[in-house]
Amino acid sequence: MRSLFITATGTNIGKTHTTLKLIEALAARGFSVGVFKPIETGVSDTAPDATILLEVCRKVNRNFADFTPADITAYTFPLPAAPFCADTEHIINIDTILEKYRQLSKRCDILLVEGAGGLMVPVTKDFFMIDLAKALKSKVLLVTPSQLGCINDTLLSMEALETRKIPFEWCVNLYEDRDTFAQVTQPYYNAVFPGWWTVEKGLETFVQKL
Ligand SMILES: Nc1ncnc2c1ncn2[C@@H]1O[C@H](COP(=O)(O)OP(=O)(O)OP(=O)(O)O)[C@@H](O)[C@H]1O
Ligand SMILES: C[C@H](N)[C@H](N)CCCCCC(=O)O
Numbered sequence: 001m002r003s004l005f006i007t008a009t010g011t012n013i014g015k016t017h018t019t020l021k022l023i024e025a026l027a028a029r030g031f032s033v034g035v036f037k038p039i040e041t042g043v044s045d046t047a048p049d050a051t052i053l054l055e056v057c058r059k060v061n062r063n064f065a066d067f068t069p070a071d072i073t074a075y076t077f078p079l080p081a082a083p084f085c086a087d088t089e090h091i092i093n094i095d096t097i098l099e100k101y102r103q104l105s106k107r108c109d110i111l112l113v114e115g116a117g118g119l120m121v122p123v124t125k126d127f128f129m130i131d132l133a134k135a136l137k138s139k140v141l142l143v144t145p146s147q148l149g150c151i152n153d154t155l156l157s158m159e160a161l162e163t164r165k166i167p168f169e170w171c172v173n174l175y176e177d178r179d180t181f182a183q184v185t186q187p188y189y190n191a192v193f194p195g196w197w198t199v200e201k202g203l204e205t206f207v208q209k210l
């Protein structure tokens with residue numbers, strides 16, 4: 001079993017958007033795909049990410065058909081915040097997350113794990129989303145935005161991963177400011193990262209290499 005940890009330069013960048021496309025692309029290539037949203041915050045009655053991830057996943061993997069969103073999350077909290085802040089009773093136990101990961105892994109060839117927010121989001125006081133990616137030994141896909149400011153955020157996230165020697169691939173989710181991306185951001189990526197790719201055009205090639 002393999003796993004792919006989908007992270008981003010921050011919240012609202014397109015992790016769920018990308019994970020949904022990954023489910024479809026992997027299933028189309030015959031993979032049995034699973035989904036896991038270890039911690040979701042901002043949950044009132046339903047967990048929005050877990051709900052949509054499960055809705056798409058159950059269509060392509062019967063092992064997830066009888067699941068509820070609670071089955072693919074380890075923790076949910078009402079406050080839309082970093083898990084450390086949302087977890088006011090400090091109930092989060094990393095081993096619980098790892099056990100859920102192991103359980104879900106038995107139901108698929110590849111488990112897609114969506115983080116919460118960006119890499120340096122605190123899960124507990126000393127344990128961050130980036131540490132969870134490392135603990136799961138997952139391959140990491142860093143989703144980066146297209147709006148002005150993305151170069152800085154992308155390079156900082158890359159540095160965090162490189163410092164911890166976590167191998168990763170990265171992609172651009174062409175969304176905000178997409179009309180000016182070619183002029184405002186792309187020249188740098190062309191110069192420094194000639195193999196850069198977008199979710200909308202490069203996901204198929206990425207999936208083929210998994
Ligand atoms: N390329 C895109 N085209 C159209 N809509 C997009 C695109 N990327 C993101 N969105 C929309 O932007 C919003 C934020 O995207 P998404 O939910 O995937 O972010 P996220 O990184 O998963 O956020 P969170 O940290 O809360 O999990 C969603 O409404 C999503 O549908
Ligand atoms: C609520 C939101 N949708 C995410 N699940 C959590 C984002 C946490 C961001 C924390 C931070 O970087 O300040």
Ligand SMILES: [Mg+2]
Nearest residue numbers: 015016049114
């Ligand atoms: Mg999401």
